[in-house]
Amino acid sequence: MLERITPGIDKFYVACGKTDMRMGINGLVNKITTEFKLEPCxxxxxLFCGIRKDRIKVLLWDGSGFILMYKRVERGSFKWPRNHTEAKQISVQQLEWLLRGMEIEPVKPIEKITGARFTERNSIVQNLLKS
Structure with a gap:
């Protein structure tokens, strides 16, 4: 959805952690330049998210000025990364996941067990059963 609104955008950054959603364009630009050391133009x-994970702000530069977009979901919430205070670059795919309420980090698959490891575990169980 957002990628259709923002053609020509090369990079998407998520401001991990919580952002004071009362901030306007100037406050968010200041956060980008001072905290994240990035160039907002x-x-x-x-993308920014506050304490309530049901709303986000998106700030971008269109060549002549800043555009600030605001989205609030009526049901559900965004799966926002809370563990860092950094700007994390994400892909278009991760952006789509985030806007659909999904995690942006891929889920780890179940580890495959090789025959040797299975045999090793199996022999331990058999030894316990013999005792």
Whole structure:
């Protein structure tokens, strides 16, 4: 959805952690430049989320000025990364996941067990049963 609104955007950044959603354009630009050490006037979009994970702000530069978009979901919430205070670059695929309420980090698959490891575990169980 957002990628259709923002053609020409090369990079998407998620501001991990919580952002004071009362901030406007100037406050968010200041956060980008001072905390994240990034240039807000490049072909980038910056996404911010507050304490309530049901709303986000998107800030981008269109060549002549800043655009600030606001989205609030009526049901559900965004799966926002809370463990860091950094700007994490994400792919278009991760952006789509985030806007659909999904995690942006891929889920780890179940580890495959090789025959040797299975035999090793199996022999331990058999030894316990013999005792």
């Amino acid at each position: 490049e072909n980038s979009a910056f």
